[in-house]
Amino acid sequence: MRTAVIVFPGTNCEHDVVYAMEALGGEAEIVWHRETSLDDFDGVILPGGFAHGDYLRTGAIARFSPVMSEVRRLAENGAPVLGICNGFQMLCEAGLLPGALIANRDLSFICRFVDLEVVDTDTVLTRLATQGDRVRIPLNSYEGNWVDPSASGRVALRYVDDPNGSQARAAAVANERGNVAGIMPHPERGIEDILGSSDGQVLLESFLQSLVDYPPVPA
Amino acid sequence: MTTPAGPVHRTLGMTDDEYESVVEILKREPLPAELAMYSVMWSEHCSYKSSRLHLGRFPTEAPWVVVGPGENAGVVDIGDGWLAALRIESHNHPSFVEPYQGAATGVGGILRDVFTMGARPIALWDQIRFGPLDQPKNRYLFKGVVSGIAGYGNAVGVPTVGGEIEFDDCYSGNPLVNVMCLGILRKEQLVLGTAGEPGVIAVLLGRATGRDGIGGASVLASASFDDETEEKRPSVQVGDPFEEKKLIEACLELYERGLVVGVQDLGAAGLSCATSEPAGRAGVGMRVDLDAVHTRESGMTAPEILMSESQERMMAFVSPDKVDQVLAVAEKWEIETAVVGEVKPGPTLTVSHNGQVVAEVPVASLADDAPLLDRPSARPGWLDDVWSAPASLDDVDPVDLLMKLLDDPAIGSSAWVHEQYDHMLFLDTVVGPGSDGSLLRIKGTEKALAVSTDGNGRLCYLDPLRGAARIVYEAALNVAVAGARPLALVDNLNFGNPEKPEVMWQLIETVEGISRACEALGIPVVGGNVSFYNETAGVDIHPTPVVGLLGLADPMPSNPPRLSRAKEGMEIWEVGPKPTDNLAGSAAQRVAGKALVGRPTAPNPEMARRLVNLAAELAHLVPVLHDISDGGLAVAVAEICIASGVGAQINHVAPGAMFSEDPHRFVVVMESGTNDLPVDLATQVGTIGGDSLSLGSGSLDLSNITRAWREALPSALGV
Numbered sequence: 001m002r003t004a005v006i007v008f009p010g011t012n013c014e015h016d017v018v019y020a021m022e023a024l025g026g027e028a029e030i031v032w033h034r035e036t037s038l039d040d041f042d043g044v045i046l047p048g049g050f051a052h053g054d055y056l057r058t059g060a061i062a063r064f065s066p067v068m069s070e071v072r073r074l075a076e077n078g079a080p081v082l083g084i085c086n087g088f089q090m091l092c093e094a095g096l097l098p099g100a101l102i103a104n105r106d107l108s109f110i111c112r113f114v115d116l117e118v119v120d121t122d123t124v125l126t127r128l129a130t131q132g133d134r135v136r137i138p139l140n141s142y143e144g145n146w147v148d149p150s151a152s153g154r155v156a157l158r159y160v161d162d163p164n165g166s167q168a169r170a171a172a173v174a175n176e177r178g179n180v181a182g183i184m185p186h187p188e189r190g191i192e193d194i195l196g197s198s199d200g201q202v203l204l205e206s207f208l209q210s211l212v213d214y215p216p217v218p219a
Numbered sequence: 220m221t222t223p224a225g226p227v228h229r230t231l232g233m234t235d236d237e238y239e240s241v242v243e244i245l246k247r248e249p250l251p252a253e254l255a256m257y258s259v260m261w262s263e264h265c266s267y268k269s270s271r272l273h274l275g276r277f278p279t280e281a282p283w284v285v286v287g288p289g290e291n292a293g294v295v296d297i298g299d300g301w302l303a304a305l306r307i308e309s310h311n312h313p314s315f316v317e318p319y320q321g322a323a324t325g326v327g328g329i330l331r332d333v334f335t336m337g338a339r340p341i342a343l344w345d346q347i348r349f350g351p352l353d354q355p356k357n358r359y360l361f362k363g364v365v366s367g368i369a370g371y372g373n374a375v376g377v378p379t380v381g382g383e384i385e386f387d388d389c390y391s392g393n394p395l396v397n398v399m400c401l402g403i404l405r406k407e408q409l410v411l412g413t414a415g416e417p418g419v420i421a422v423l424l425g426r427a428t429g430r431d432g433i434g435g436a437s438v439l440a441s442a443s444f445d446d447e448t449e450e451k452r453p454s455v456q457v458g459d460p461f462e463e464k465k466l467i468e469a470c471l472e473l474y475e476r477g478l479v480v481g482v483q484d485l486g487a488a489g490l491s492c493a494t495s496e497p498a499g500r501a502g503v504g505m506r507v508d509l510d511a512v513h514t515r516e517s518g519m520t521a522p523e524i525l526m527s528e529s530q531e532r533m534m535a536f537v538s539p540d541k542v543d544q545v546l547a548v549a550e551k552w553e554i555e556t557a558v559v560g561e562v563k564p565g566p567t568l569t570v571s572h573n574g575q576v577v578a579e580v581p582v583a584s585l586a587d588d589a590p591l592l593d594r595p596s597a598r599p600g601w602l603d604d605v606w607s608a609p610a611s612l613d614d615v616d617p618v619d620l621l622m623k624l625l626d627d628p629a630i631g632s633s634a635w636v637h638e639q640y641d642h643m644l645f646l647d648t649v650v651g652p653g654s655d656g657s658l659l660r661i662k663g664t665e666k667a668l669a670v671s672t673d674g675n676g677r678l679c680y681l682d683p684l685r686g687a688a689r690i691v692y693e694a695a696l697n698v699a700v701a702g703a704r705p706l707a708l709v710d711n712l713n714f715g716n717p718e719k720p721e722v723m724w725q726l727i728e729t730v731e732g733i734s735r736a737c738e739a740l741g742i743p744v745v746g747g748n749v750s751f752y753n754e755t756a757g758v759d760i761h762p763t764p765v766v767g768l769l770g771l772a773d774p775m776p777s778n779p780p781r782l783s784r785a786k787e788g789m790e791i792w793e794v795g796p797k798p799t800d801n802l803a804g805s806a807a808q809r810v811a812g813k814a815l816v817g818r819p820t821a822p823n824p825e826m827a828r829r830l831v832n833l834a835a836e837l838a839h840l841v842p843v844l845h846d847i848s849d850g851g852l853a854v855a856v857a858e859i860c861i862a863s864g865v866g867a868q869i870n871h872v873a874p875g876a877m878f879s880e881d882p883h884r885f886v887v888v889m890e891s892g893t894n895d896l897p898v899d900l901a902t903q904v905g906t907i908g909g910d911s912l913s914l915g916s917g918s919l920d921l922s923n924i925t926r927a928w929r930e931a932l933p934s935a936l937g938v
Contacts, residue, residue: 009465009553012376016646019662032551050374053461109369109639140641142373189643194660194778 001211004031004041006071006087008051008062013084013188017047020188024201026208033065042211043080043124044071046087048140048186058101058143059090068094080124080210081180085141088173088182097173097182099148101141105165109142113196114185115160116171123156123174124210125181125203135199137190139163139171144184146170156181179214227251231258237590244584252570252577255522256585259488260495263751266589269717270749276730277737277744283706284743291335291412291484292402293745295707297771299664300406304338307399307672307709307767309750313455314396318363322347322396323371323458327530329400330377331484334467335533337410337474338402341645342659343372344672345382345398346711346765350391352628352935357386360394362936368398369639374460375467379640380648380670381657383765384932386629387676392755397711399672399767403661408474414497414505414536414562415480421494421507421560422545425466425532428490429515432456432528462531462554469552470533478541478548485532491525493534494560495568495585504582507560509572521572536562596723605681610803610817617853617874618917623810624850624878625857625924630806631931635938650779655846656697660775667775671697671768674713676761678804678819683725683762685819686804687732689882692827694768695740696846699831700885702779702838703770705740708733710747710766715759717751725762733764739824740831742768776839782862784842785888791859791867791905793852794833794896795884796826800875806849807878820881830883833897840895843888851878852904853914855886860912861925869905871915 003021005028007014014030021028028045031038038044052061062068068090075081075096083091091097104110115136118129129135135157146153146166157172164184172183183203190200228238231254241249241257249257263269279287285302286294292306310325326343333340345368350357372379377400414421432455473479481501483493490512498505509524519527537545542558549556563569568585570578612620624630637652649667650658656671671694679686695705710733715722726749737744753760802808803817838844843863847855852872860867869877887896888907911918 009468010374010376010461012464012644016644019646049376050461050464053374053459053464055461109373109641111373111641111643112634112638138643140643186643189646192646194649195643195646 001027001042002040003028003043003045003211004038005029005045005047006031006033006067008033008065010050010053011047012049013047013186016188017045020191020204023191024204024208031067033067035067036070038070038074044074046083046090048085048087051086051090058086059093062090063094072096075180078177078179078214080207080214082125082207083182084186085184088184089143091180091182096180097175098150098153099146099173101143102145102147103143104145110144110163111140112138114139114163116157116185117160119158120154120156123178123181124207124214125172125174125183126156126206128206128209129202134160135203136197137185137187137200139185141184146173157183228254228258231255232262233258237261240590244581244588250577252521252525253580255526256491256578256580259491259526260585261589265488265492267749268590268592269594269751270726271591272593273727273730276734278734279743279745281743284745285409288744288746291332293707293709294336294409295745297666298773301661302404302406302409303668303769304333304336304402304404305399305707305709305767305769306332306746307397307711308332308748309395309397309711309713311393311395311713311750311753314364315360315394317455318360319367319370320455320457322364322367324456324530325396325398326368326371327458327463328486329398330375330463331486331533333400333402334470335412335482335484337408338404339471340377340400340402341647342401342657343377343379343398344670344767345379346672346674347382348385348387348390348395348676348763350388351386354391357391358936364396365636365639371458371460373641375464376644378642378644378648380642381652381672383672383674384629384633384636385676387761389676389760393753393760395713395763397765399709401668401670401769410474410479410482412483412497412500413481414501414503417503417562417564418539419480419536419562420539420542420558422535422537422542423512423532423557423559424469424535424549425554426459426462426529427513427515427555428524428527429529430519430523430527433523433526456528456530458530465552465554466531466533469548469554472548473535473545478545479535479537481536483534485534487528489525489527495582497536498562498568498582499586504563504565504567505560506563507570509570511557511559513555513557521570521577594717594723595720596727597720598724599721605816606818608816610808611800611875612802612807612811612813615811615874617877617914618919620807620811620878621853621857621914622919622927624806624854626927626931627810628932628935630849630854631928633932635933650701650781654782656701658701658772658779665774667772669698669701669703669770669772672765673697674763674765676763677809677815679729679764680761680815681804681817682819683728684732685821687729687764688736688822689819690764690766691733691736692822692882693846693848694766695827695831696834696883696885698768698770699834700780700838700844700846701772702776702835703772704835705742705768705831706771707743707745707769708737708766709745710764712747712749713753713760713763713765714751715754719759722759729762729764733766739827780838780841780844782843782845782859785859785863785865785907787865787908788891789888789907790891790903791856791907792887792896792901793884793904794887794901795830796823798876798879798881798884800873800879802875802878805878805880807851822882826883834885837887841887841889845886847884847886848880851880852886853877856905857912857924859886859888860921861928865907866909866911866921867905867907868913869915872904877914
């Protein structure tokens with residue numbers, strides 16, 4: 001089961017995501033954004049960073065990359081698709097997740113550990129977690145403030161405090177089907193106690209498990 | 220002595236004597252493009268003409284040094300086939316003129332110095348110094364610089380894992396913005412700034428060349444500030460972290476695939492430096508065609524193209540058969556390229572523009588024939604008075620003084636700053652900002668690198684010899700409490716106007732102090748930078764050397780000491796020589812509102828070695844190890860209490876000893892009964908527990924000191 005970790009010019013968390021996936025027993029490979037086929041992959045992660053320098057608007061240019069039509073195809077087929085930080089912003093721009101991410105309420109970059117609460121466990125990101133559980137992982141963003149005028153997004157994880165003004169205190173959001181998820185904090189930065197927390201493991205393990213048995217067989 | 224180009228060379232920051240030297244070298248009047256090249260290459264910033272004579276004092280050799288001073292960055296062997304590259308730089312003057320871009324391009328420049336060597340930059344540290352925050356201009360500069368570091372560093376994708384902050388009146392008209400970068404590389408991937416042999420092609424990579432930063436090295440970095448500083452704004456470059464990020468990845472791919480002979484970044488002196496330095500190192504000549512250079516605007520003159528300091532550019536030297544592959548890698552990463560020249564036999568650098576030769580100079584003369592000045596130096600007459608003034612504090616209430624210290628923006632939490640920086644990228648930051656030294660693991664090995672950057676302008680003002688040695692010893696102790704042994708040092712020497720004999724004396728004493736401390740610790744100086752003319756309206760800054768010390772933890776402690784690991788019932792020990800009541804240059808002296816007087820306590824090389832070794836061993840055994848520095852024992856224990864969320868009782872200690880910053884001392888917190896500390900150095904000074912910090916003469920609520928410490932910087936900034 002292989003995960004494509006997509007790299008755009010300006011992406012910077014790709015090696016961290018590959019490291020974390022491999023540390024948890026998964027198989028992940030870096031794929032350049034001009035790639036036009038993801039046939040060999042079972043799922044996709046769009047890692048964090050500053051794709052195209054965040055110029056124009058976060059994720060606004062990345063959504064036009066050749067690889068994105070493949071990401072859309074996989075998402076529509078029910079394969080696990082996860083956007084982390086900048087990747088979350090891209091999924092919103094691409095219309096694969098509802099809403100958009102705007103500047104933090106205090107107009108300041110935030111890099112620190114935050115506490116999250118598991119709200120919905122029926123997503124590729126949270127299915128091995130328990131509702132109500134707390135997860136402590138690092139946040140690292142300037143545009144982390146999720147707004148969703150349609151109020152159609154499913155909140156998978158929410159901030160215990162409110163660091164950035166995000167609607168419904170949403171830290172992670174999924175589509176209706178649960179196979180596409182975006183998370184603003186970084187689960188890959190929370191997989192080892194020596195770096196401050198291993199709470200992020202359950203999130204990436206949920207994704208890895210989803211590679212095996214998604215899409216769910218219709219009843 | 221007037222010459223036709225006389226006024227022009229002065230505008231470019233050149234003296235009449237220097238102009239005459241150029242005429243002598245060329246045996247004729249220089250052409251405009253030639254004059255431009257000499258003016259930037261011979262500037263203080265590029266040629267180190269005032270300091271070079273004295274920098275030879277530094278010890279630079281050790282068996283693990285791979286590349287010493289003189290290249291773009293120092294490189295040391297850290298074992299297991301890995302090398303570490305490190306460098307420190309200043310961007311003081313640009314940051315005063317335009318704080319955001321000044322700080323941002325400082326980050327960009329130091330990164331290029333490191334990835335030019337073949338290394339992937341893995342971490343940054345920023346050392347920033349400003350005037351007091353009660354002045355609006357200083358708040359503006361401080362916020363602008365922090366935003367610039369965050370804006371560039373975060374987007375370029377290199378974590379900023381530490382640094383330091385100092386405030387003093389002397390920096391009001393001249394803030395100091397220094398930045399250090401560390402990179403790692405596999406041994407076989409080392410690249411040098413050489414042009415190679417005749418036939419090699421010069422390929423310019425990165426952003427188009429524009430009119431920004433023209434004369435930055437000569438006009439801005441090598442002159443003092445006055446009322447016309449605003450007019451120098453066009454000399455500040457504008458950075459683009461996205462271009463730099465692509466340039467890093469493209470260059471690393473070129474190195475991995477072995478496609479380049481050598482690489483040189485374009486920083487100060489731009490194309491002038493990036494052609495003449497690599498050619499000079501290789502002992503070859505070069506032909507450069509300015510018509511091939513991709514420019515951002517039309518109509519740029521040859522001098523402008525040669526002097527431009529436009530950011531995010533690199534010069535790659537490539538064998539002719541590999542040029543196509545290099546261009547393909549650049550195309551993949553979406554960076555612009557231009558084939559601008561070819562290496563030639565012989566000693567001449569020939570530059571053409573609009574089809575005509577605009578410069579024809581001996582390559583070596585640009586770097587090697589730069590003026591070397593033996594400027595007069597003199598010990599300041601005022602030092603005797605300053606040294607004889609009393610520097611002890613008898614009339615202060617320790618509890619009150621501790622509260623003032625914790626409420627000070629330089630001592631209180633730096634979270635407002637470092638939480639704006641991505642300090643976790645790459646998953647290496649085991650010990651991050653807000654600690655004595657940073658600890659970065661090297662994945663796939665048992666090892667970790669520790670770095671501490673330290674400076675102390677007040678100490679060095681009172682005694683540059685002792686002060687400079689003490690910042691080296693402090694940095695060494697900081698990496699030791701993270702579990703590492705000192706390995707190598709880089710220094711950034713921020714000074715006033717070198718034309719003043721007192722400033723030269725301060726420089727010479729500082730170099731001596733750093734050298735002696737490095738010799739005592741057995742570590743080499745592998746690189747550095749000198750920033751002169753840090754004065755405004757004739758007033759010089761305190762001599763402010765800043766050092767960056769790299770240490771190696773082998774193996775890394777499995778559970779490194781942290782300030783947050785103190786628990787109820789643990790014992791607090793002070794380890795090191797008995798402190799005196801001399802508070803010369805201390806934070807206590809400053810916060811108590813006393814004059815900056817006295818002579819700082821001398822360091823002790825033997826003690827330094829012993830305590831560094833002891834701390835590096837203890838880091839594998841005890842939960843908390845903390846260097847005693849700003850604010851002395853009292854602040855060190857308070858910081859442990861705040862981080863651990865538990866109080867402490869400190870036994871009665873004389874106020875002098877409570878706040879002393881005498882060198883070679885640290886605090887150990889450990890379970891009671893586990894003491895294995897050397898009896899001649901260790902004293903139990905208290906116990907962890909409760910919800911207040913008691914100093915014997917009185918106590919403070921943990922919640923109150925925590926709030927004061929957290930709010931100190933934000934409230935001083937009014938945010």
